[in-house]
Amino acid sequence: MSKNYFQVIRAGINTTFQDEGRKNLYHVGIPFSGAMDKRNYLLSNKLVGNKINSPVLEFAYQGPLLKYFGDKINIAITGDVNFRIKKKKITIDGNCYQSLNLEDGDEVDILSTNKSVYGYLAIGGQIDLKYQWSSCSTNTKAIIGANDGKKFENEQVINISKLNNHLVEKKLNYLNTKIENIRIIKGTNFDYFSDKGKKIFLEKEFIVSKLTDRMGMRLEGQKIENIIDTNIKSEGLIKGVIQVPADGNPIVMLSDHGTIGGYPKIGVVISADYDKLVQLSPGSKIKFKQVDLSSAENLFKLYDLETQNLISQIE
Amino acid sequence: MIKNILNLGDAALYCDFGKDVNRETNTQVIRYFKSIQKENIASINNLSPSYNKLIISFDLKKTNFKDLKKLIENLNISNEDDLENKTIEVPVCCDENFALDIVRLENKLNLKREKIYENFFSKEFFCYMTGFIAGMPFLGDLSENMRANRLETPRVRVPKGSVALTEQFANIYTFESPGGWNVIGNSPLRIFDSSKEESPNLINPGDIVLFKEISKNQYENFNE
Numbered sequence: 034m035s036k037n038y039f040q041v042i043r044a045g046i047n048t049t050f051q052d053e054g055r056k057n058l059y060h061v062g063i064p065f066s067g068a069m070d071k072r073n074y075l076l077s078n079k080l081v082g083n084k085i086n087s088p089v090l091e092f093a094y095q096g097p098l099l100k101y102f103g104d105k106i107n108i109a110i111t112g113d114v115n116f117r118i119k120k121k122k123i124t125i126d127g128n129c130y131q132s133l134n135l136e137d138g139d140e141v142d143i144l145s146t147n148k149s150v151y152g153y154l155a156i157g158g159q160i161d162l163k164y165q166w167s168s169c170s171t172n173t174k175a176i177i178g179a180n181d182g183k184k185f186e187n188e189q190v191i192n193i194s195k196l197n198n199h200l201v202e203k204k205l206n207y208l209n210t211k212i213e214n215i216r217i218i219k220g221t222n223f224d225y226f227s228d229k230g231k232k233i234f235l236e237k238e239f240i241v242s243k244l245t246d247r248m249g250m251r252l253e254g255q256k257i258e259n260i261i262d263t264n265i266k267s268e269g270l271i272k273g274v275i276q277v278p279a280d281g282n283p284i285v286m287l288s289d290h291g292t293i294g295g296y297p298k299i300g301v302v303i304s305a306d307y308d309k310l311v312q313l314s315p316g317s318k319i320k321f322k323q324v325d326l327s328s329a330e331n332l333f334k335l336y337d338l339e340t341q342n343l344i345s346q347i348e
Numbered sequence: 349m350i351k352n353i354l355n356l357g358d359a360a361l362y363c364d365f366g367k368d369v370n371r372e373t374n375t376q377v378i379r380y381f382k383s384i385q386k387e388n389i390a391s392i393n394n395l396s397p398s399y400n401k402l403i404i405s406f407d408l409k410k411t412n413f414k415d416l417k418k419l420i421e422n423l424n425i426s427n428e429d430d431l432e433n434k435t436i437e438v439p440v441c442c443d444e445n446f447a448l449d450i451v452r453l454e455n456k457l458n459l460k461r462e463k464i465y466e467n468f469f470s471k472e473f474f475c476y477m478t479g480f481i482a483g484m485p486f487l488g489d490l491s492e493n494m495r496a497n498r499l500e501t502p503r504v505r506v507p508k509g510s511v512a513l514t515e516q517f518a519n520i521y522t523f524e525s526p527g528g529w530n531v532i533g534n535s536p537l538r539i540f541d542s543s544k545e546e547s548p549n550l551i552n553p554g555d556i557v558l559f560k561e562i563s564k565n566q567y568e569n570f571n572e
Binding site: 060166175266270 | 354355356357358359360362369381392393394395396397398399400401402403405408409412413477478479480481482483484486522523525540542545548549553
């Protein structure tokens with residue numbers, strides 16, 4: 034055990050270490066993984082003065098309760114998160130998007146993400162983690178990455194191998210906005226579906242089902258009717274692909290998706306909307322809106338510019 | 349040759365090599381996959397070769413569909429037969445406790461289990477692709493009389509090591525996973541090893557696989 038560490042008193046529902054993810058392994062059968070909501074991930078690192086692509090804790094719904102032991106340290110939480118800092122004498126309601134100091138014996142209690150799914154906790158320093166294929170992102174399915182490829186468990190420890198030299202005081206005024214419209218590009222099997230099915234897909238509301246995790250998001254709504262074949266020859270998948278199996282309910286591939294699939298692809302979520310998509314919690318309404326490739330490319334430029342602006346505001 | 353390149357979303361090229369699933373088409377896919385891999389193109393995030401498709405996903409901050417498509421179309425793809433294919437022997441135990449769907453297959457194929465296993469073990473398989481879960485090989489081709497559909501209701505948990513059939517293919521479950529293939533046995537061989545970062549998969553696209561029957565005793569005392 035190192036001199037500075039966190040004791041995990043309560044692990045939370047689905048807490049893992051994540052960074053930018055791993056590339057060039059789809060052909061092996063290993064997906065990208067990495068932080069689901071990339072913008073909030075990058076911002077959390079910037080707020081504690083870390084290198085922007087450092088590993089962080091990602092949590093979903095209910096987060097962890099952590100007790101800190103060691104020298105003064107910075108943390109920051111991003112997302113739409115309710116949390117408290119318990120100091121020796123007082124308990125403070127925490128604010129997201131600002132650096133906070135922790136001292137020996139302080140506790141961070143992440144109660145819940147507020148009408149969203151994922152939140153991020155960055156720690157100012159280097160966490161002692163195992164890298165696999167240049168990433169420590171935990172992929173619980175393939176049992177790879179930091180924490181022996183497993184999600185957090187009660188009583189485990191997070192060792193900090195090096196604290197940042199300076200405690201920073203940084204803050205960002207930022208509000209996560211929610212959207213119900215998710216923009217998509219037509220998929221390679223769009224014409225497998227009846228005119229009525231296409232209309233339902235592009236005009237009707239769907240509800241995010243409880244069967245949603247880091248691998249995929251299942252949606253429920255009016256059945257999208259297939260008129261050609263409910264199977265295709267198995268082929269590669271990428272995150273954001275929307276497959277429609279025989280039951281007519283769409284499934285959106287998320288960061289830990291299986292790398293090969295055999296259901297027709299009706300659409301693909303544009304890159305600019307991925308961070309917003311993953312934050313839609315079960316029960317949320319979702320509506321797809323079709324855009325063309327060049328609009329999607331421009332929307333991504335805009336998204337990227339906004340992210341860079343937010344990062345540069347944290348100085 | 350690539351017949352057509354479409355966009356899959358805003359950050360991937362969808363290269364279509366034609367409708368048919370056969371070794372010739374797949375060899376083309378693998379040749380493109382290996383040639384592009386060798387180029388180390390910085391804007392490419394991932395390559396997904398499958399039976400008759402190659403999906404190239406890229407970093408939208410570094411390139412776009414139009415530019416990468418042009419680059420791929422002008423790439424020199426080696427036509428030489430430089431694919432380094434291995435032949436791998438995979439031991440399989442067909443004890444009743446492992447052969448979860450042998451009775452279903454007997455009924456579906458109208459073949460006795462002895463005949464099913466005889467067909468299976470005498471066949472030389474070709475690895476078309478790997479994936480779905482880490483390291484899972486898709487192996488073909490089963491002869492016409494050995495082809496059965498997936499289970500009507502997929503299993504929630506297929507045991508690790510399960511060797512299973514569906515349609516013209518055989519596969520090996522490298523992890524416990526949900527799945528709907530017809531399980532006929534189990535292999536003690538480690539097919540995916542995450543500690544070997546350079547080559548985590550024992551079986552890769554283009555490789556030849558021969559299955560070899562082993563007894564329960566050999567299975568239990570199996571030592572790699």
